[in-house]
Amino acid sequence: MLDQYEELDEIAEEYGASQMLSALLACSDTPEGLSGEVLYGVLGFCYEAVLDREDVPVCSLEAELENARCREVIAFQKQAVSEPFGNSG
Structure with missing residues (x-):
């Protein structure tokens, strides 16, 4: 996965692509689940x-x-984090 990430990151031309790839890599590298x-x-x-x-x-x-x-x-991130706890943001 890391090799593919590095290859994609090198050729990514779209603004924000590197950061989104990093987010995906972080999500995929959580065998115990998504911690806080x-x-x-x-x-x-x-x-x-x-x-x-x-x-x-x-x-x-x-x-x-x-x-x-x-x-x-x-606003979206605040709502997404608060929602599971029954908070409205």
Whole structure:
């Protein structure tokens, strides 16, 4: 799997592809299940992919909050994490 990941990562041209590949690799490397730590990493990789696709400077919180897509992803991730616990976000 790691060899295939590295091959795909080298040829990936789409913005955010590397981060999404990293998220998939993290998910596939969890024999005990998706722990909170791994889930945090996966969600982080997915968010970084959005930052890359939206061309948002990672070091600028203000720029992220001004970007509608970033706000949508944050809201989705918060809901997805809260839902199993009966929380509305």
